Amino acid sequence: MNKKIMAVLLSAAMVLSFAACASSSKPSASSTAGTASSAAASSEAAAPKLDYPKRAIEMVVPFGAGGSADMMARNVAQLMGNYIDKPINVVNKAGGGSTTGMVYANEQEADGYTILEITPSLPIIEAQGTAPINFTESFVPIGNFQVDIQSFAISKKNPNFSDLDSMIAYAKAHPNTVKVGGTSPGGLDDYIVRGFAEAAGIQLVYVPYNSAAETKSALLGGEIDIYQDKLISFLQMIQTDEVVPIVTLYDRRLTEVEEMKDVPCTVEKGINFTQGSWRGFAVKKGTPQEIIDYLEEVLKKVYDSEEYRKMAENDKSDLIPGYMDAKTYGELWQKELVGYKSIFSK
Missing domain, CATH: 3.40.190.10 (Periplasmic binding protein-like II)
Known part of the structure; x- marks a missing residue:
């Protein structure tokens, strides 16, 4: 009798042992998820990340302090700080109808660490042929921000x-x-x-x-x-x-x-x-496209932010919608340049 009971118990143990082996040979749902998660993390780590900015960015205003261009640049620089973890320092480089600031920005590296504010003064000066460099040949747009x-x-x-x-x-x-x-x-x-x-x-x-x-x-x-x-x-x-x-x-x-x-x-x-007038921003030609895209994205976030909406409502700079993406802004440069050349050729 005891032998029969022992035999039954041994048989049951063998069945359980085989089941356990089979179970261990198949990945569990939790282990599958963990593997997938690890793979995703590995893939994300392998994807290239934008190593920018690593230091402060300079925003050049080609006019003196206290004017509309200066005021807008300082507001934008302040709000960009909500999305960029490095300072955006505004510097005024007045003179030459805004060419002093343009020349200064053009002397810097094409690395995204110098942003130039642009107004119609630059295409007007270029149309007259009086600028030391042509801004449409030396800079690329990030986007327009205001129309005044x-x-x-x-x-x-x-x-x-x-x-x-x-x-x-x-x-x-x-x-x-x-x-x-x-x-x-x-x-x-x-x-x-x-x-x-x-x-x-x-x-x-x-x-x-x-x-x-x-x-x-x-x-x-x-x-x-x-x-x-x-x-x-x-x-x-x-x-x-x-x-x-x-x-x-x-x-x-x-x-x-x-x-x-x-x-x-x-x-x-x-x-x-x-x-x-309109006011926007540009960087030196040759700046990596991924940096231009990044700055364009940040600029749009600032324009769409509740903080900027309140600023614009307060100073009445929202009477005419001002934002233009880089492509549209670049087209505006060319259109106005042609128009100004036509005027000054008469």
Whole structure:
């Protein structure tokens, strides 16, 4: 009897042993998942990663401190810090209608550590053939960030005129005596004064300064009669209650801006001239494409961020959608360059 029981037990043990062996020869679900996870990690580790940036990035503003270009660059640099773990340092390189900053940026390595802010001043200067280098041949776009509107203002203490109509009447009676300040000799501000004067049938004198801050001081000090700027910094000036806005170079009144809602636009006054500005960023040609793509991605994240939306709403730089990707921005460069060459060839 005991022998029979022993035999049964031995048989059962053998069956269990075979089952265990079979079980151990097949991978379990958990071991399969672990193997797949390890393979994925190994594959990810093998994939090349962008080793950038490893140090601080320099953002070159080719204008002086205090103007619209400087303000936007500093805001963007600050917000880029939310996505890049290295500092973005803004440096002002004013002079030559923005060519000083362009030349400086071109002297740096094409490695993504120098970003140049671009405005229409550079294609305007290139169209005139006065730049030491052509920016469209030396730089590649990252993207555009803002499109702004240009306006004129005068001091409340101006003894000769108090609004657009009286300014035009005075300028017609006194050719080449009304002075308009700006920050880019041979660049955008210079072009705007020439274009506006021609459309209005008057003659104005353009007086260049190194920065918007100097231009503002010149107006308040009586050195110039008209201060021109883009809305983003123009509003700060007229909110001081020392100046009076007289015209917006646009096709409608800016009714959504409290300080500008009663200011006429050029079109309604029969002056066929509208002009604003755009502001974007570029890097030196030869910069690795993966770095350009990375910076373009970061720039778009900044533009879409809630923090920037609030900034733009506050300074009214959101009246016209400004973002353009690198491809679209590059196409804008070429289009405007052709247009400016046509104008300056006449």
